[in-house]
Amino acid sequence: MIAEKFLAKNQMVFCAFMDLEKAYDRVDRDLLWQILNSFGLSAGLIQALESLYRDCSACVRINGVYSDWFDIHKGVRQGCVASPWLFNLFMDSCLQNLKVEKCGLRMGELTVKCLLYADDQVILASSAAELQMMVTLMNGSLKERGMKVNASKTKVMVFEREESKTICEIRIEGELIEQVDEFVYLGCVFSRDGRYDKDIERRVNAKNRVNGALHSIVKSQNVSKKARMAIHNAVVVPTLTYGSESWVWQKKHESKINAVEMRSLRSMLGLNLNDRVRNCVIREECGLQDDVVTRIKKxxxxxxxxxxxxxxxxxxxxxxxxxxxxRVGKGRPRxxxxxxxxxxxxxxxxxxxxxxxxxxxxxxxxxxxxxxxxxxxxxxxxxxxxxxxxxxxxxxxx
Structure with a gap:
C-alpha cells in the first residue's frame, strides 16, 4: 500500500531488505536485560526472565553420537513463548538511532522509515543517497549490539513506474548490495513496478506444487470425499489465497485462479475436461458454495x-x-x-x-x-x- 500511494503520484520508493545472520542466536543477554530495564519492566520480572537463561548448556548429536556439553551465553531460547517478545524489544532498541534522524518516506504527517517483522526488516527512503545513509546507520546500530548483517542476502529494490531501471548502488562496509527487480518478503512477491502479477503467479505455482505433493492421497480409494475436501480447504485453498486480501487484480487473474482450482477439484473427483462436466456441478458435488475467487473477494x-x-x-x-x-503522472491512473x-x-x-x-x-x-x-x-x-x-x-x- 505504501508503494501504491507513491507510484500513484509518480514518485519512487527506495528499499533495502536487510537480512540478519543468525539473529536469534546473537542476542547479547546482558544487553537485553538492560534494554528491558530501560523500557520500564519491573526488577522482579527481569530477574524471572534471567533465571530462565541462567546456566544454559547444550550438546550436539552427530550420527547418534553426542558431543561434550558446552555453556551458552548468547541468544534467546528457540521455541519459548517469551522469545519473540524479548527479540522484538531488542530489535526496537536497534531502531533508536534511525528514529531520531530526519529521513524516510513522508506520508502526510507520518514518516515511515522501517518495516520490521522479527528479524525481517525493510528500510524505506525517498532517494538513493538517503537510503545509503539509513542503511549505514542501521548497520552500525546492529553492529554495536552484536548483530551482523548478511550482505550477500541483503537486497535493494526501487519501486518505480518507468520501464527504464533506476540504478541504486548501496554498500555495506564496502560490499556492494545486489539490486533486484522482485523480492519475496513475508511470503509475498514485491515487484519493482508495484503490480501483483508475480505474487499471483507465485501463489498459483505454490498451489500446483501442493497438488503434486497430495496427488497420491487425493487419488487413493481409501480416502473419503469428505477427507479430500477437508484437505482441500485446510491446505490447498490457504496456499492459493495467502496475502490475497490486498491484491489489486484484473480479470485475467480471476480466470487463472479459478482454472487452477477447478483442475484440483476435477482431479479429486477423477474427472477431466473431456468429461464435459460443468463447473457448478463439480462444486455442488464437492459441497462448495463459493469458488476460490469469491472467497478471495470476501x-x-x-x-x-x-x-x-x-x-x-x-x-x-x-x-x-x-x-x-x-502530482499524478501522465497516462491512465493505476x-x-x-x-x-x-x-x-x-x-x-x-x-x-x-x-x-x-x-x-x-x-x-x-x-x-x-x-x-x-x-x-x-x-x-x-x-x-x-x-x-x-x-x-x-x-x-x-
Missing part, C-alpha cells in the same frame, strides 16, 4: 472493513488514510485498492441501504460502505438486504 471486503474500523492511532490505519504529496473495493461493491450487487426506494436501484458506494463498517448494528429491512450474486450479505463484508 477476504478483500473483510480486510477493508477491518482497516476501516481500526483505531486511528495504529500505524496501519495512518498509512491507509495518508496522502502523498505530488487501479488502487480502494478502486477495487468500489468495483466489488458494484459488481457484487451490494445495494445501497440509504432508503427503501433508492436501494432497489443503485449499489452501495465506498463512502456508504465505510459508514456500514463503523456501524455493525445498522438496521436493514428485508427488501434492502444487499446480496451478492454469490449470496454474500453486507455483514459478510465486515
Amino acid at each position: 477476504g478483500m471486503l473483510r480486510w477493508f472493513g477491518h482497516v476501516e474500523r481500526m483505531n486511528e492511532e495504529r500505524v496501519t490505519k495512518k498509512i491507509y488514510v495518508a496522502e502523498v504529496n505530488g 487501479r488502487k485498492f480502494i478502486d477495487q473495493i468500489g468495483d466489488l461493491l458494484e459488481t457484487g450487487q451490494i445495494r445501497s441501504t440509504l432508503n427503501r426506494r433508492g436501494c432497489m436501484r443503485r449499489c452501495m458506494d465506498v463512502k456508504e460502505a465505510r459508514a456500514v463498517c463503523q456501524d455493525r448494528q445498522m438496521e436493514i429491512c428485508s427488501l434492502c438486504l444487499p446480496l451478492w450474486v454469490t449470496g454474500v450479505s453486507v455483514y459478510g463484508m465486515v
Whole structure:
C-alpha cells in the first residue's frame, strides 16, 4: 500500500531488505536485560526472565553420537513463548538511532522509515543517497549490539513506474548490495513496478506444487470425499489465497485462479475436461458454495472493513488514510485498492441501504460502505438486504 500511494503520484520508493545472520542466536543477554530495564519492566520480572537463561548448556548429536556439553551465553531460547517478545524489544532498541534522524518516506504527517517483522526488516527512503545513509546507520546500530548483517542476502529494490531501471548502488562496509527487480518478503512477491502479477503467479505455482505433493492421497480409494475436501480447504485453498486480501487484480487473474482450482477439484473427483462436466456441478458435488475467487473477494471486503474500523492511532490505519504529496503522472491512473473495493461493491450487487426506494436501484458506494463498517448494528429491512450474486450479505463484508 505504501508503494501504491507513491507510484500513484509518480514518485519512487527506495528499499533495502536487510537480512540478519543468525539473529536469534546473537542476542547479547546482558544487553537485553538492560534494554528491558530501560523500557520500564519491573526488577522482579527481569530477574524471572534471567533465571530462565541462567546456566544454559547444550550438546550436539552427530550420527547418534553426542558431543561434550558446552555453556551458552548468547541468544534467546528457540521455541519459548517469551522469545519473540524479548527479540522484538531488542530489535526496537536497534531502531533508536534511525528514529531520531530526519529521513524516510513522508506520508502526510507520518514518516515511515522501517518495516520490521522479527528479524525481517525493510528500510524505506525517498532517494538513493538517503537510503545509503539509513542503511549505514542501521548497520552500525546492529553492529554495536552484536548483530551482523548478511550482505550477500541483503537486497535493494526501487519501486518505480518507468520501464527504464533506476540504478541504486548501496554498500555495506564496502560490499556492494545486489539490486533486484522482485523480492519475496513475508511470503509475498514485491515487484519493482508495484503490480501483483508475480505474487499471483507465485501463489498459483505454490498451489500446483501442493497438488503434486497430495496427488497420491487425493487419488487413493481409501480416502473419503469428505477427507479430500477437508484437505482441500485446510491446505490447498490457504496456499492459493495467502496475502490475497490486498491484491489489486484484473480479470485475467480471476480466470487463472479459478482454472487452477477447478483442475484440483476435477482431479479429486477423477474427472477431466473431456468429461464435459460443468463447473457448478463439480462444486455442488464437492459441497462448495463459493469458488476460490469469491472467497478471495470476501477476504478483500473483510480486510477493508477491518482497516476501516481500526483505531486511528495504529500505524496501519495512518498509512491507509495518508496522502502523498505530488502530482499524478501522465497516462491512465493505476487501479488502487480502494478502486477495487468500489468495483466489488458494484459488481457484487451490494445495494445501497440509504432508503427503501433508492436501494432497489443503485449499489452501495465506498463512502456508504465505510459508514456500514463503523456501524455493525445498522438496521436493514428485508427488501434492502444487499446480496451478492454469490449470496454474500453486507455483514459478510465486515
